[in-house]
Amino acid sequence: MASQHDTLIRYITMLQLIPRAPHFKATTTLRDLLAERGFQVNLRSIQRDLDKMSLYFPLQCNDQSRPYRWSFDANYKSNLPALDTATALTLVLAEEYLKSLLPQIAIDRLSAQFEGARKLLNGLQENGYANWPHQVRAIPNGKALLPAVILPAIWQGVSDALLERHAIEVQYLSRQQEEVKSFTLHPQGLVVRHSVSYLLATVNDYDDVRQFALHRIQALSASAVPYNNQLNFSVEKYIAEGAFGYPLAEQATELVAKIDKAMAWLLAETPISQQQVLSKPDANGWVTLTATVPNDQQTQWWILGFGARIQVLKPSSWREAIIEQTQQMRELYESTELKTNSANT
Structure with missing residues (x-):
C-alpha cells in the first residue's frame, strides 16, 4: 500500500503534468505519463485523485466524452501547469532570437525557463521529436552583431x-x-x-x-x-521623437518610391508603416510604394540596403542624399581599383 509520502509526490507530479487551458491532458495520457515516472495507478484512481484536487486547485474537467480531459484555468498563475510542445518550441525560438539582442547576463536570468523547454522536448525524442534541435531556428532581419558584453x-x-x-x-x-x-x-x-x-x-x-x-x-x-x-x-x-533614429526632422514624411516585385511582396506582408499603399505593377513590373515614415537616417539606411531594388521619388531631399551617397561609394571603389591596378603593374 502506498505511503502518504508517495501519494503526495504522485499528486504533485500529476499537477505538474496538467497544462493550462485551452490545452489539456486526458486521464489515459496522465496514466501513461505517471507510469513513465514510476507511478502505477489505474484510471479510476486518477479520476478520484483529480476530483479531490479540484477542490483546492482551479482544475477544469471536460467530461463530455471519455476519457475525461483535464486542464488548469487559463488565468491560474503558477509554475505547476506543464509546458505543452508549442509553448516549449516558442521558448526555444525566443531564446534563439534574444541571444542576438540581449546581453548574456539577461539571458542567464531566464535560463531555468529555457532549460525546462529543452528538457521537455528532449524527453519526447522517443515520440518522434529526436531531431527538434535541428528543426527550429530564429534569425534576425539583417546582419546582427554579437551583443556587447555587460558585467x-x-x-x-x-x-x-x-x-x-x-x-x-x-x-x-x-x-x-x-x-x-x-x-x-x-x-x-x-x-x-x-x-x-x-x-x-x-x-x-x-x-x-x-x-x-x-x-x-x-x-x-x-x-x-x-x-x-x-x-x-x-x-x-x-x-x-526619434532619439534612436537620428532624426532629420520632427515631423514624419511621405515616402514615394518604385520597388521591384520581390520587395513589394515583402512590404505587403510586413508593412513599413501603418499608412502604406502599394499600387498595381506597371508595364515593367515596378510597384509604387507610398507610405508615411519617420524622417530619419535609419529609414534612409534601410532603403540603401535594398540597392537597385528601390528608386526613391519623394522626398526630393532623400533622393538627392541617396544619389550623393552612391556617387561617393562609386568614387571610393573606383579610386581603390585604380590603386590596386597600379600596384599590380
Missing part, C-alpha cells in the same frame, strides 16, 4: 536603480573623448537596440535625458544624492 554587477546595479528609483555613481568610458569619466546618473529607462543595451538617465543636476551604453559602464555604486525623478518622462515618447 553582471553592472546589469544588476542598473536594474535595481531603475526599479527602486535611486541615483548611481558610475565610471563611464566616453566614446567621443576616449576616456573614463565620473557621473551621477538618475535612471529613467532602459532600451535594447540591436546588440547594445542603453540606460536612459539624467546626469548630475541636469534634467535632459541622455543615453549610456551599459557595456561602457566600468564601475557602479549607489549614490547618496537625492533621486531626480522625471515624472513626465516616457520611454515610448522618447523613442517616438
